[in-house]
Amino acid sequence: MVSPLGLDAPSTLDALFAGRSGIGARTLFELPGARSTLAAEVRGLVAEADESRTDAMALRAAREALTDAGLAPGASGLGLIVGGTTAGMFETEELLVGLAAGEGEASLGDAMTARLRTHPLSATVDRLVERLGPFELTTTVCCACSSGAVAAVLAAAWIEAGRVERVLVGGSDALCRLTYAGFGALAVLSPEPCRPFDRRRSGLTLGEAAAFLVLERRESAAARGRAPRATLLGRALAGEAHHITNPEPEGRTAARILGEAVRSAGLAPRDVAYLNAHGTATPLNDAAEASAIRAAFGDAKLAVSSSKGQIGHTLGAAGAIEATISVAAIERGLLPPTVGLEEPEPQGALDLVLETRSVTPGFVAVSCSFGFGGTGAALVLGPGGAEAPPRVAAAQLVITGLGVVARGRVLGSAEALSLFEDHVDELREDPSAALDAARARRFDRAARLVATAMGAALVDADVEATTPLDRARTAAIAGNAFGNVDGSMRFMRRVLEKGAALASPADFPNLVPSSPVSHAAIYHRLQGPALCTPDLSTSAECAFASALALVRSGDVEAAVAGSVEEKSELAGRVLAPVLGVRSLAATDEGGACLVVETAQRAEQRGARRLACVLEQRSSSSQSAVAGLASPADESVVVAERHVDLDAALAGTPWASRPRRVVGRAAGEHVALGGVALALGAALASTGEYARVLVVGSAPGRSHASVLGPPGAW
């Protein structure tokens, strides 16, 4: 743990329970016209020259977590999930504003190149792989301010789905001008230190931090002679599908998340002694959260506090920070205070903890987080000796729908196979033109494309079904390599030129990396979580892997997952050469999404199967194909054309199988991996192949998915 209160977990936690605050004058950057001069900064952090503050904090915290768990870097069976929203934005935002204006490109030296490599959200995973890897499976997950908590839910799903034995999971987010100006524009940044749940609360204080945990089965820990610090007894996650920034006023979905989390732990509301709230101190959040807590816990008298008056709102790290605080609270028998709270909101009627309270250790705690776009998660934590109720993972998953956006066309499973062709049609009209103009008025280009591809996939999944997909329990997961880098720089240029007071409130929400998928979820009324899995040219593979795990574990009923990318001038011209991803030199927009559900549920609703999901493997150090079972006789390998198949298949029995490569008809963009997955499913649906292997790759990443025909089981 690295926080404004200390550079490791013990110092942070000691200061936290002592009631100290890390909020002070902002020193990292000047921002004329800003609403506040305060921040919760990490002091004394040393970042290497080629490292962002986000990465430096993540590395410190992740190393501390591994050591605490008695694991060495590169331990077997280890996965990595990083939640975040800003990555190297602080280090690159001024540089990119200049580069966007065409300044100084000729002089882009080694130092600038190294700095630019920290820009994408996936850079933190890269840093941790380099220093603490290899890992069996890695992903970045962003759903704004609930990223850290959702990362922990995904980690549990990975383990239950049998993908990995243990996961190093957490979140890291550094302060930057963009988020500071953005939250200011939304009028939620408080000029004074924040006051969670106080009658006079006037907004949040931004902070920065990183926290990581090691999650594994009790038996795995015991095999190394380690006793667990705490047990993840239950969890839940969902999306509001309500508004891109505002929470549901009555906190209905938040209440559903809290209730489901407690039930999933096999507990009743009265069994929970303490809740570490999201508690950002904005008027809207705290009111909605307070009604959600009352609705979920009723008369059960649980103690509630928010740690944001001490650590600030650390965005993508907050969920991981607060889960770690909850673990320490259970171990130490201390309930953390709510610093800044003096006059509890009367209508809240919660047992708010104002000052640290001593209790008997070993209680049950809930840690919850909610983010822009409406995705929230709750973790139910108990003492190390507690037993979580068993969960049964679904064995059989199927793909029931797909939607592809390619050179102005929108294709379902019936037409997708034409994209193996190299014939390039004339560019059609705007593929997103069918979206309802009023409901899509806030969408940026990426959101329009994701909503279009997801819409096509959802229609495709209901083609022959007697019962439509249950959208209330369907997740929306989409990768995007860089988020809205062009829009971010337009926003920042305005802030730097005109001052933070004229930052655009309407533009800022679209700069959150998960914004396109959140818009799509709101548009299609999908009330599972809306997640973004940015991972360069393997974003779709990470989205697919996350979807498979969450459906298998029962955290959601179905997922629509993939990757759809806009054409980005800055990504293509500046970031593509720096990151060495060939398809980043995008000339087109496009991508694809697939609908994943259990075979049992698909059968119940009479849905047509396109493909069965037989196996999926990933690796940060070698070709993922190496670990696969041998191919059956009638097998085929599918990839997009930038994947080096000779290298990926070398030395495996798959090397001799026929290959199909995504054609130029699909366009040229960084989301071609999603198109490869969709075409793999379309090929499997023909029944001509016993096995379809889809290979995806990006620097330091390899994914292999094996699909079978509809009747594989």
Added chain:
Amino acid sequence: MDPAGLRKDLKELMISELNLVGKKPEDIDDQASLFGEGQVVDGARRPSLGLDSLDALQLAMVVEERFGVKIPEGDEARAAFASVDALALHILRVSGAQG
């Protein structure tokens, strides 16, 4: 400032800044509510543009940029944002006082 011209400018600003696709300035009633479902006056519900709090923030920012007039936060904003007419009046009053 010419009030009629100002109202037209405001409508054009709203359409472009809030991306009110398909709307033209003449589609927006001077008296129509900007936010919520529209007030009931004399038993009839006035039309509303159905904008929300995020639109209000954007509108306040562009009005400040374009006209140099701050829209107060909180309850006072409600009056200034009641309609295009009310917003134009607020701008004229504040800039008149300043000028």
